[in-house]
Amino acid sequence: MTELSTNTPKPRDVSAIVTAGLAKRYAAERRFRAFGIAAIAIAVAFVALLFSSIIGNGYTVFVQTHMRLDVELSADAIDPKGTRDATVLARGDYAGLVKGALRERFADVKKRRDKRKLHGLASQGASYDLRNMVLADPNLIGQRISVWLPVSDDADMLIKGHIPRHTGEGSRRISDKEIAWLDALAEAGDLETQFNVRFFTSGDSREPELAGIWGAVVGSALTLLVTIALAFPSGVATAVYLEEFAPRNRWTDLIEVNINNLAAVPSIVFGLLGLAVFLNFFGMPRSAPVVGGFVLAIMTLPTIIIAGRVALTSVPPSVREAAYGLGASPVQAVFHHVLPLAMPGMLTGAIIGMARALGETAPLLMIGMVAFIVDIPGSFTDPSTVLPVQVYLWADSPERAFMEKTSAAIMVLLAFLIVMNGAAVYLRKKFEVRW
């Protein structure tokens, strides 16, 4: 007893040890919190840097410089015979009309070289705009109208400040004369930036001022529809069967290992699979959203299955047992009780998989979706491209104005992602059950 009492410290000593160590423990705690805050700060700083550079480069895309010109829609250039037939109207020389209007505006430009430069101020889109106006209302022929027409990409870049004005003339793409013409237009109030409707409504183009994101948005939407329609039902079915019904044996173990492996396979492999199976074997069309959807569905399946199984295991066994106790069959127990409770987790997994599918370009390269496509896809078999591919294609284009388009396309892609992730949060909150 006496031995013991000498060995055990007295109560006063314990508190002394605790007090001595206390400062150290507080410091450790403070240090850990500081590390956490620093980590978050670094992450936020990078995100802020990314966003500010993207938005800084791309926000100007929402407006497009237009100039006001008085265009004589002469019957000679559009419809000399007066037939008012749509195919004749579509073939009219609208580019000539725009050029004529520019020459009339700057009547003192005489030299051939200068005239070419002057004509270059207007975008090619100007003549398309005029054509569409005439097609919509043939009564305009013969009239003199004052219209706002888009300017070329170089002029647009100058007005938006992406081409510096004050460097030497030889080292920029726009000459002093062109700047003087634009300034004259601006002074007369005939040059202004307007909301860029075209960017949100048209497909790709080689002319930066005419290029739009809508074709890629539709392509992404069609592709993801196919992906979710295929991957979600089969993913959920696989997860439910493996988790609730399958016997535990070597075969199910093998399948499980394979599914986990597939989740880590580089995405290009799925593209090669798509090329070999869907295009070469089944002869499906190249560049089509349906094939893209198939490939991405196979890619997202493992993610959905794994998330689905985790969601199912997190449903307490008491729920199943209660259902069995009341006489439910295993199928009834799963479909009436377990699956509804696991649904929020499964949906979250599905949408995370979809978000990854939205950002993929590599597997689509092999099946021909990395392509220049102007027409907006109207069905699942029309050739189309997707948002990240559009970002890549524009980033690779030589024209300066495509840099702005690239950033804008990234913003649209981010918005698409935010909407999808928002939907995931909403669905989870809506179905979530707490116990």
Place this chain on the structure above:
Amino acid sequence: MKKTLALAALAAVTFAGAAEARDQIRIVGSSTVYPFSTTVAEQFGRSTSFKTPVVESTGSGGGLKLFCSGVGVDHPDITNASRAIKKSEVDKCQKNGVTSITEVKIGYDGIVLANSAKAPQMKLTRKQLFLALAKDVPAGEGKLIPNPNKTWKDVDASLPDLKIEVLGPPPTSGTRDAFAELALEGGCKKIKWVAALKKSDKNKYKAVCHSIREDGAYVEAGENDVLIVRKLEANPDAFGVFGYSFLDQNSDKVQGSVIEGVAPEFEAIADGSYPVSRPLFFYVKNAHVGKIQGIKEYLAEFTSNKAWGPDGYLADKGLVPMPEDERKRYQRDAANMFHNIM
């Protein structure tokens, strides 16, 4: 997985019908020709009642591989190439039933060595370029040593004392092939005993003249020329290798080096005095003409003066046009589809 495959099979049967009736032209091939091809495709789509052709940038070799894989709607109609078709590719085409091809030369592209516009302009000969970038350089008669040149001054005393740092395309690129063939081989030929090798040992000659050093002086920057331009802007001591159209579009940021006394300018490439320039082509599958709507009209648009002429819209995109008689010849050939290379 099984279910997906079953669904896929089902869908494939449904969509096989859709593949039969392709109503737009499909074009693949070179990334150098891509900007020109897409411009024409867009013009064609807007000015005719045909659908806009779909253009994929697969590289010259990849394009010809797809092109030669067979006849039918599953295979492309046209392939772009930044080099002429090779004998082996013609054989492959023939083996797969593609027995009749029309070749159309569309113009020229200069390959430039460029640096930041802020740095002084470089004046080089092809021989200096070879000595700076070759993997092995000749040292005396018949002897090769690994390239010892660290700075441009090591290559030639008249050049600046700057570390050799050249960003360029990887070996898969047609631009790289053309650069090696036109610039490096052009310089390599100037060395007498190497030039003699061409007759005696062709493989060795090619290995000496076409191998680019791998010790870090030549940096493979991927196929993305925009990236090279940005890197040059950030590093005034570095040089980049890319097509003339990128120089043309970024003339405020980068400048082309003078090679053999000629600066890479539009006129110099057009008249052939700029030494590092190459012809660009596209190839048309004759069996598809008439089967796929609009191929003839597309050719007519491409070979019209408003497209590929000296004042055409392709010149605005950086294509260097051919002389008039050459243009006329190819235009006629394209219209008749008889310039058959088989």
